Amino acid sequence: MENVITCPRENISNFFYKRKLNVFNLTGHLSLNKCAYNAVWSEHVAGRGANEISNALLKILEKVLEDFPTLETITLWSDSCIPQNRNSMVITALQHFMRSDRSYSLKSVEHKFSEPGHSSIQEVDCVHSHIEKALNLSEIFSPVSFLRMLTRVRK
Incomplete structure (x- = not known):
C-alpha cells in the first residue's frame, strides 16, 4: 500500500493548512505483462x-483475471506490514474469492511475505516512485485528478 495521498496537493503553502482529503492506493504488479494495477479510494x-x-x-x-482468464495460479507477494497483510481478513477474503462462482480457470492463490528489510516487491516500489515523481509535477485537487494523473504514469 502506498503512502496516503492528500488532496488538494499543490505547491502553495496555504493548501497545507486547509482540510485534506486522504486518498488511498493499493498497487499490484503483474509480472506477465509488466503492468501495475491500482485500487484507489478516498x-x-x-x-x-x-x-x-x-x-x-x-x-x-478480478481485473487481473479479466485480462488473463486462463491463469491457473497467482502468487501474491506482500511486504511485512502486519495490519495490512498478515491478518485473518485477507486470508478469509482470498478463500471467499477462490470459492466464488467464476468462469475463470484459477486453481490456486499463494500468498508469500518477504522478510522485513528484504523486499521482494521492487516492481511495486518502483511504481510508487514513479507515482511520487508525477505527484510532484502535478496539481491534485481531488481524487479524480489523482486518477487522471495515474493514467499518465508510465514505468
Whole structure:
C-alpha cells in the first residue's frame, strides 16, 4: 500500500493548512505483462482497515483475471506490514474469492511475505516512485485528478 495521498496537493503553502482529503492506493504488479494495477479510494468512501485492503486486493485480482482468464495460479507477494497483510481478513477474503462462482480457470492463490528489510516487491516500489515523481509535477485537487494523473504514469 502506498503512502496516503492528500488532496488538494499543490505547491502553495496555504493548501497545507486547509482540510485534506486522504486518498488511498493499493498497487499490484503483474509480472506477465509488466503492468501495475491500482485500487484507489478516498476516505469519504472507506478507511484503510483490513476490510478495505481485502476488498481492494480482490478488485485487483478480478481485473487481473479479466485480462488473463486462463491463469491457473497467482502468487501474491506482500511486504511485512502486519495490519495490512498478515491478518485473518485477507486470508478469509482470498478463500471467499477462490470459492466464488467464476468462469475463470484459477486453481490456486499463494500468498508469500518477504522478510522485513528484504523486499521482494521492487516492481511495486518502483511504481510508487514513479507515482511520487508525477505527484510532484502535478496539481491534485481531488481524487479524480489523482486518477487522471495515474493514467499518465508510465514505468
